[in-house]
Amino acid sequence: MAVNRIGRQTIKFTNPPSIISTASIVGPKEGEGPLKDYFDFILEDDYFGEKSWEKAESKILREAVKTAIRKAHLTPQDIDYMLAGDLLNQIISTSFAARELRIPFFGLYGACSTMAESMALGSILINGGYADRTVAVTSSHFSSAERQYRFPLELGNQRPPTAQWTVTGAGAMVLAAADTGPYITYVTPGKVVDMGIKDANNMGAAMAPAAVDTIVTHFQDTGFSPGNYDLIATGDLGSIGKEIADDLVQKQGYNITPVHTDCGIEIFDAGQDVHAGGSGCGCSAVVTCGYFYDLLQKGRINRMMLVATGALLSTTSTQQGESIPCIAHAITIERTIPGR
Amino acid sequence: MAVNRIGRQTIKFTNPPSIISTASIVGPKEGEGPLKDYFDFILEDDYFGEKSWEKAESKILREAVKTAIRKAHLTPQDIDYMLAGDLLNQIISTSFAARELRIPFFGLYGACSTMAESMALGSILINGGYADRTVAVTSSHFSSAERQYRFPLELGNQRPPTAQWTVTGAGAMVLAAADTGPYITYVTPGKVVDMGIKDANNMGAAMAPAAVDTIVTHFQDTGFSPGNYDLIATGDLGSIGKEIADDLVQKQGYNITPVHTDCGIEIFDAGQDVHAGGSGCGCSAVVTCGYFYDLLQKGRINRMMLVATGALLSTTSTQQGESIPCIAHAITIERTIPGR
Numbered sequence: 001m002a003v004n005r006i007g008r009q010t011i012k013f014t015n016p017p018s019i020i021s022t023a024s025i026v027g028p029k030e031g032e033g034p035l036k037d038y039f040d041f042i043l044e045d046d047y048f049g050e051k052s053w054e055k056a057e058s059k060i061l062r063e064a065v066k067t068a069i070r071k072a073h074l075t076p077q078d079i080d081y082m083l084a085g086d087l088l089n090q091i092i093s094t095s096f097a098a099r100e101l102r103i104p105f106f107g108l109y110g111a112c113s114t115m116a117e118s119m120a121l122g123s124i125l126i127n128g129g130y131a132d133r134t135v136a137v138t139s140s141h142f143s144s145a146e147r148q149y150r151f152p153l154e155l156g157n158q159r160p161p162t163a164q165w166t167v168t169g170a171g172a173m174v175l176a177a178a179d180t181g182p183y184i185t186y187v188t189p190g191k192v193v194d195m196g197i198k199d200a201n202n203m204g205a206a207m208a209p210a211a212v213d214t215i216v217t218h219f220q221d222t223g224f225s226p227g228n229y230d231l232i233a234t235g236d237l238g239s240i241g242k243e244i245a246d247d248l249v250q251k252q253g254y255n256i257t258p259v260h261t262d263c264g265i266e267i268f269d270a271g272q273d274v275h276a277g278g279s280g281c282g283c284s285a286v287v288t289c290g291y292f293y294d295l296l297q298k299g300r301i302n303r304m305m306l307v308a309t310g311a312l313l314s315t316t317s318t319q320q321g322e323s324i325p326c327i328a329h330a331i332t333i334e335r336t337i338p339g340r
Numbered sequence: 341m342a343v344n345r346i347g348r349q350t351i352k353f354t355n356p357p358s359i360i361s362t363a364s365i366v367g368p369k370e371g372e373g374p375l376k377d378y379f380d381f382i383l384e385d386d387y388f389g390e391k392s393w394e395k396a397e398s399k400i401l402r403e404a405v406k407t408a409i410r411k412a413h414l415t416p417q418d419i420d421y422m423l424a425g426d427l428l429n430q431i432i433s434t435s436f437a438a439r440e441l442r443i444p445f446f447g448l449y450g451a452c453s454t455m456a457e458s459m460a461l462g463s464i465l466i467n468g469g470y471a472d473r474t475v476a477v478t479s480s481h482f483s484s485a486e487r488q489y490r491f492p493l494e495l496g497n498q499r500p501p502t503a504q505w506t507v508t509g510a511g512a513m514v515l516a517a518a519d520t521g522p523y524i525t526y527v528t529p530g531k532v533v534d535m536g537i538k539d540a541n542n543m544g545a546a547m548a549p550a551a552v553d554t555i556v557t558h559f560q561d562t563g564f565s566p567g568n569y570d571l572i573a574t575g576d577l578g579s580i581g582k583e584i585a586d587d588l589v590q591k592q593g594y595n596i597t598p599v600h601t602d603c604g605i606e607i608f609d610a611g612q613d614v615h616a617g618g619s620g621c622g623c624s625a626v627v628t629c630g631y632f633y634d635l636l637q638k639g640r641i642n643r644m645m646l647v648a649t650g651a652l653l654s655t656t657s658t659q660q661g662e663s664i665p666c667i668a669h670a671i672t673i674e675r676t677i678p679g680r
Binding site: 002003004005008009011051052054055080081085088089090091092095096098099102103104105106107108109110111117120121124125126127128129130131132148177189190191192193194312313314315316317320322325327 | 342343344345348349351391392394395420421425428429430431432435436438439442443444445446447448449450451457460461464465466467468469470471472488517529530531532533534650652653654655656657660662665667
């Protein structure tokens with residue numbers, strides 16, 4: 001059996017890579033939320049000096065990468081590979097940013113699970129001796145996502161209470177073969193799970209079973225239990241999906257409720273009119289790169305699991321009556337590891 | 341420096357994975373072309389028994405995976421990870437196939453470079469000891485691609501002479517830690533290159549500089565020259581892009597013309613009215629999994645490089661006046677390697 005794998009589908013790094021720097025850039029609404037002090041830069045408006053929301057999103061992603069690299073006292077030439085994707089069709093935010101950055105590039109699509117997917121592959125490249133440094137990054141933008149997936153904002157459509165609010169923001173993370181920590185120690189890539197939910201305004205409920213499948217598989221593969229974690233953060237189930245996930249995990253014999261939070265719940269206050277919470281690739285990216293990274297560095301948590309969830313639907317699949325296939329990838333991050 | 345990397349961006353496998361089986365499924369038009377005898381299955385019509393072209397494309401991808409796994413005398417449970425993507429928005433062909441297959445899944449987007457991207461990451465997982473077996477797969481479908489990227493077929497729009505024809509088909513490849521060969525020995529992941537071309541009906545010209553950047557980088561990183569290869573196959577520059585690529589590589593001191601072919605040229609005959617040649621993720625996938633794999637197995641070639649190229653545009657980026665960012669990933673495949 002492969003030396004870096006345990007159980008059905010979990011990867012255990014023999015030489016865990018370190019997260020040597022992070023950067024997060026968010027929009028004005030996220031900058032008024034409870035995590036505002038953890039972000040590197042808060043935009044004054046949704047356009048960031050560009051002529052379209054799509055160009056703004058690409059600039060946010062590009063600037064997040066440049067900021068993370070600068071904070072590590074490096075230049076883009078020092079980064080071996082970039083692992084990245086976003087929500088826009090053909091991941092244009094990412095591709096256009098990669099054009100400017102000139103870093104060898106693997107394009108990913110995992111919907112809102114992309115931050116975990118990029119961290120997984122970025123870590124795999126370093127632990128495997130393929131790279132010395134990689135950057136993992138993803139973005140989303142409320143206005144470009146609404147235009148593409150739902151309705152033009154100009155229509156003023158009402159949002160149902162189960163709907164989530166796409167975060168405007170990008171989070172970037174520089175990973176390296178270094179002994180500084182925090183370390184990425186385990187990855188449990190997910191399988192696609194689809195319980196038949198067709199309501200694109202209730203993504204949290206659709207994605208919860210995928211998160212549960214990955215979390216339970218992680219426990220089974222590793223022998224860990226919720227007690228091994230100070231924090232298990234799904235992203236982004238929102239308030240409705242989080243409750244469903246807690247219940248479903250409980251039915252499989254694990255109680256994660258005491259340590260479970262959700263990036264979509266963390267990023268906004270109840271008063272910000274976001275209904276079930278935040279969503280979008282950028283949500284788990286900025287909460288992880290901003291807030292959780294700070295908690296780890298300050299030793300307020302020592303061991304966490306990010307379980308980023310993605311709804312792999314398209315407007316075409318919805319129009320053709322399909323339900324929503326979902327996926328979740330889990331990443332274990334530890335502040336210190338024995339012997340290093 | 342990372343032990344499995346040489347030069348700026350090339351990965352050299354210390355323990356090269358084998359391609360233990362492949363499968364290719366194509367549409368009726370591809371099944372009338374010069375490579376018809378190399379494909380596993382030729383569809384009778386574009387719908388493959390489904391109600392939409394998109395559902396048909398997903399079924400083609402799924403069946404290609406199942407066929408490749410069956411030909412290796414394995415079941416989907418024997419495959420550790422699936423690396424895959426396609427051209428449709430949110431890669432729905434792939435996600436819906438992954439839902440049925442239940443294999444842990446990394447979603448990729450590299451446009452028509454996706455086959456090489458999936459082979460690269462699938463090999464990285466095996467050589468790095470993360471997996472015993474992976475499957476790399478991608479698909480495209482003429483009718484779903486035209487509907488999404490250009491015009492509904494019902495409009496009967498004329499196609500300019502520089503246009504290429506999206507291949508209907510899927511190619512899947514099972515990679516394993518095995519000593520059977522053919523082996524994947526080197527990967528040169530690409531950087532995004534954009535020379536300012538804005539004509540979405542002239543993709544070959546837009547993508548040629550990206551192919552050239554990756555090919556020349558591969559030679560510089562490894563010290564190889566065109567003479568080290570029996571075959572260098574770009575995919576899919578078509579007839580116009582191939583000439584441009586040959587010229588641009590020549591200007592950098594390498595003559596690839598004697599060994600250079602292009603998947604988009606191989607798959608159709610001049611009489612099939614495809615203008616500049618084939619394109620789409622499925623093109624390099626079926627030509628590699630069908631034709632080239634046969635040449636390698638029969639010893640008619642011993643060492644080849646696949647350089648799959650992708651145009652990372654979207655209809656939105658084109659409407660906003662952007663040029664076309666392109667990428668190419670190179671994969672070296674060898675029939676035998678010393679000592680094994």
